[in-house]
Amino acid sequence: MKRWTHWLGVKSPHAADYVPSAPAQTGDLCIQYLGTAGFVISQDGHYVVLDPYVTRPDLTTSLTQPLVPNAALIQRLIPRANDVLIGHAHHDHILDGPDLCKQTGARLIGSSSTVHVGIAAGLPPEQLVSTEGREDIASGSWTVRGFPSRHGKIFGRIPFPGDLHAPPPWPARMHQLRHGLVLNWLVDTGKLKVMHIDSADFIDEELQGHRCDIVCLCAIGRQARPNYVRDVVRYLKPRWVIPCHWDTMITPIESVPDLLPGVDLPGFIEEIKAAGATPLLTPILGHQRFS
Secondary structure, eight states: OOOHHHHHTOOOOOGGGOOOOSOOOTTOEEEEEEETTEEEEEETTEEEEESOOOOOOOHHHHHHSOOOOOHHHHHHHOOOOSEEEOSOOSHHHHTTHHHHHHHHOOEEEEOHHHHHHHHHTTOOGGGEEEOOSSSEEEETTEEEEEEEEOOOOBTTBOSSOSOOSSOOOSSOOGGGOOOOSEEEEEEEOSSOEEEEEOSSOOOHHHHTTOOOSEEEEETTHHHHSTTHHHHHHHHHOOSEEEEESOBOSOSOTTSOOOBOTTOOHHHHHHHHHHHTOEEOOOOTTOEEEEO
16 A cells, blocks of 8 residues: 655655654653554553553454454553553554453543443443543542543544444454544643644634643644634733644554645644644654653
């Protein structure tokens, strides 16, 4: 398959070309990008993982087969987790979450649809936390809070809409994982606040009045919603923005990624700068560290 980056004349961020930030010091906050909408936020031995999806089956498998998490790959790439936060229950946001929780003992936290997926995958009740958002949930000494949101439209429609009202088959096919309630997650470490916006839309009123230091922001959103970047920065006043959800999610995670059709990373970066924040374009499996 030809790479979208070749067609678009744009180079994808890749770890081989990446100059990492300085080595972590005690007390530093580390944010690792996992590709798609996935992140690991860690500090002094505490790990919160958002939307992990490292299995990344190819296009044919994704469209035609039950999706089986790659347990060995999950264990190698995400060896630690205390809590796993899910923004919505589409396969590219939730597939690897239950296996990660099985391996680490972490809680799977998200909507009722997320919990149904956790039940289907065999997680016990004590590892499942359902939320409708707008509530603080303790995560060690940190606090996490989901903000109700909405899923962006792709080619004019929302893919696989609706809620899950019962556990789906497991392993599930792509169409069996409905998105359910969409949540933007705010992770408050006590020193820095990180907002994770994992889809191409949001609800203005939910973001207004809440500030953060770092936003992990879906890059395809600027194609789906007018003033997407400008409004996020205007509402949340972040100092830094880390682009996410710019890759096709079907190349192996340690290969050079392909850009999603329509993603204009240079344009996205310029919009972040114009809005008054600093962009931190990070390759898949790359890190950013904050003192």
